[in-house]
Amino acid sequence: MASSFSTKIPSLSAIFSIYTSLSAFTILFKTILHEIIPVKIRDFIISKFTDYFSSYFNSNFTFIIEEQSDYVTNQTFRAAQVYLPTLLPRISTRSLLVSSSDLKNPLAKPKFGIPVKAKIIDDFEGIRLEWTLLSAKDNDNPYQSKQKRYFHLSCKKEFRDKIMSDYFTYIAKSSVKILTHKENLNIYNYNPDCQRWESAIFQHHTTFETLAMEPELKNTLIRDLDAFSNGKDFFKTVGRAWKRGYLLYGPPGTGKSSLVAAIANHMNYSIYDLQIQSVQDDAMLRQILTSTENRSILLIEDLDCSGADASCRNEHKDEGENGKTKQNKKKKKDTKVPLSGLLNFVDGLWSSCVEERIIVFTTNHKEKLDPALLRPGRMDVHILMDYCTPTVFKKLAALYLEIKKHDLFEPIKKMLLEVKATPAEITEKLMVSKNPDVTLKGLVEFLESKKMTKESVDTETKEAEA
Structure with a gap:
């Protein structure tokens, strides 16, 4: 019996021979794979094998939520950004982002955020969910230097449909509720280097109560703002974008910036302060403005210095007309964003990309602005900020x-x-x-x-x- 059992055990030389044969086959297979089969076909085969084995052995399903969706900011990504900080006690990693943008109070309580690769656990109706924030260079667009950010949301396969139908709606509603009751307003400035809006806490103390303004004009403006805030159904019924445009004009030092602060505090809206002179072209303008939030104020100051004056109409005149061609070409170079690009975000098709938006233009010289910008439907209300009365x-x-x-x-x-x-x-x-x-x-x-x-x-x- 013992001799029979020992004969079934392969010898050391036989094992070594089998190992040598397998090694030779592996080397030959790698050579064929790398030198004969094209790279794209090789990557395809490897990805198929990877997908098959991962799906066979892994019972999880992962949703990928990118920061950009088509041309605009992914609203699901934005909702997750607002919602997930409420779950920071459930963070599973040993790191946390700490920041404070309150310039007026160095002792203010800092804000805590989610670092890259951090995992946060959520529980939705008994379903365990795992969020992870990731970042990578956008290889699809080599001209952009910013990192491509995205969330991974993982759950068990059997709960995929439940998450798709109910959970994403839940975090969207939660984010709206959080933003509606936010304690601090922000003022945003666009950073062209990282192609992103950067914010600081907005703590301007001017309100309509403290604003020095003619009482009749002030009351009229407050009624107009309140009507706009409650006018969602009206704007939808008449088929117009839910926005309101204000033109503040008058000499310097008459309180235009203070009025903007009073509007922001009254409406509880953050401010996006756009320096239109720094925008390179229409495409950049669209990218900037479509990445702003709902319930916000878009502020463009000193409009008469941004190329939106009446001289913009002379840009396409024939050469030699009245000897002004060279001058007009010079103005065209200085004016990076044509008036048409600006108007598209005032009342064009692109104006409907963001809801409940207030657009405020300021100028010291209304008479210099192109009449196309002052046409009814573009700047709804013109407010003269005059000398002291x-x-x-x-x-x-x-x-x-x-x-x-x-x-x-x-x-x-x-x-x-x-x-x-x-x-x-x-x-x-x-x-x-x-x-x-x-x-x-x-x-x-x-x-x-x-x-x-x-x-x-x-x-x-x-x-x-x-």
């Missing part, structure tokens, strides 16, 4: 000096009707001292000086005309 002065005095009456109020009001002084200039004088007598006396002297300068200029003008 007696009513605005009284509001400023109440805010800065905490007084409602003073003997110098009447002389100041009369001079404000005779000379042009911006609210910014008046505010500067009101901040000189907390003593109303000292401050208002200095303001009177300032206005008298402006009045004398104005009279001197008028006299010189008359003499020149004569």
